[in-house]
Structure formats: structure tokens, C-alpha cells
Amino acid sequence: MDQPPTPPARRADSRRSRRAILTAAERLLRDGRPRFTMIELARDAGVTRATLYRHFADREEVLDALAAAIADAVLPALFEALAPLPLEEALTRLAREVVDVGAAHAHVIGGHHRRLGDLAGFVVSDEPFTAFLADRRRRGELTSPLDDRWLARCIRALCLLALDGQEGTGDAAALSSTLRALVCSGLK
Structure with a gap:
């Protein structure tokens, strides 16, 4: 039955x-x-x-789910907020948000069983960054000869460095400057 x-x-x-x-x-x-x-x-x-x-099944699965829940709560709103901004301003806002989210959730990042790069790969794909860059290319704001997927991975890696808690890496101004130098080098 x-x-x-x-x-x-x-x-x-x-x-x-x-x-x-x-x-x-x-x-x-x-x-x-x-x-x-x-x-x-x-x-x-x-x-x-x-x-x-x-x-x-175990504590690690709980921590994975917690990290994914935080990413699910933060990322859609972040990329929505970045969409209408000019490229350089969007990158500056991204840097500030990454540093702020890292500080607000340092207890989760620090208590996690995965290395930060593995954790980010688990909870955040390159896709939102690639879509963000593709949209900027369609608008004519992004003229870099670098592939959007490559740039997305570089942006993600730099954001991860800002989250890792090492001295000086949680600096929004430094992250913003580096992102703008990377992405906007071919800016019209």
C-alpha cells in the first residue's frame, strides 16, 4: 500500500x-x-x-549548510545592488560588502572545517561574477581583453583573500583599488 x-x-x-x-x-x-x-x-x-x-549527517554538514545559507542570503541582494551602478562604483561597493560580510560572519568562517578557498568554492560559484562582467561588457563598460570567466575567477580569488583574516587583507580600499586595476584596465 x-x-x-x-x-x-x-x-x-x-x-x-x-x-x-x-x-x-x-x-x-x-x-x-x-x-x-x-x-x-x-x-x-x-x-x-x-x-x-x-x-x-555530521557537524561538517551543518557548517556547510550554514555557510551556504549565509551566501544565499547575501549574494542575490548584493548582485542586485551592484547591477545599476557604474562599473568602478560597483567594484568599490563589492569590495566594501565583501569586507563587511567577512567581518560580520568571521565566526562562521573561522569555525569552519574547510579551508576558505574550498568553502567559497562550495557556496559561491563563479557564475554571478561572470554574469556581472558579461552584463558590463554588453553595456560597453568593460573592454578588457581578458575572458570574463578568467576575470570572474580573479575577482573571486581577491575577494577570498579579503575574507581570510590575515593582516591587511580585510581592507576594503585596497581590495577596491586592486579590483578596479584588474577589471578596468581596458575601460573606455
Whole structure:
């Protein structure tokens, strides 16, 4: 006999549990507990261990989901805000936002099990940067002879350096200047 479909309330409960787990994980990281256990996480999220493990196999999966949730919350709005700006202004805004987001979420970045480059590759593809550059090329703002995909990877790499927390790398002015030098070297 076929199982009846899952009632909508159960799906809503599942979404609430997932949100509670990710919120608790972020809170634990923010409180300086980067090595929290799954038992601590379940307790702090107010869910059973069985519920926690239905959503996430291990702590690393929780951290991946948390990083992806932050990227999903930040990136669409960021690229939407950059779209109407002139290219140089957009790059300056991108630099400022990258540094601000890095500072706001340093607890997640620092508590993560992946290296920063791997984490960014997991949560942010080159696609939004490539689309941003392709749009600028169509508008006639971007005239660099470099391929858009290559430029997108360079932009992403520079933004990652600004997030890594090393001395001097979280400087929005330096990142902005470097991005503009890279991208706008062939600017009309």
C-alpha cells in the first residue's frame, strides 16, 4: 500500500527544525564554541538528536549548510545592488560588502572545517561574477581583453583573500583599488 503524502504541517515542522539547527549552530560559533558537538547542537536548537541527524549527517554538514545559507542570503541582494551602478562604483561597493560580510560572519568562517578557498568554492560559484562582467561588457563598460570567466575567477580569488583574516587583507580600499586595476584596465 502506498504511503500517504507528507502533510504540509510536517514539511513546515521540518523547515522550522532546520532553521533552528542552523540558528543554534551560528549562535554556538558566535559564542566562541567552534568545536561544538552534535549533542550540544541538538540541545541548543531544541530538537532531538534524531531530528538533527535527519537533517545533517555530521557537524561538517551543518557548517556547510550554514555557510551556504549565509551566501544565499547575501549574494542575490548584493548582485542586485551592484547591477545599476557604474562599473568602478560597483567594484568599490563589492569590495566594501565583501569586507563587511567577512567581518560580520568571521565566526562562521573561522569555525569552519574547510579551508576558505574550498568553502567559497562550495557556496559561491563563479557564475554571478561572470554574469556581472558579461552584463558590463554588453553595456560597453568593460573592454578588457581578458575572458570574463578568467576575470570572474580573479575577482573571486581577491575577494577570498579579503575574507581570510590575515593582516591587511580585510581592507576594503585596497581590495577596491586592486579590483578596479584588474577589471578596468581596458575601460573606455
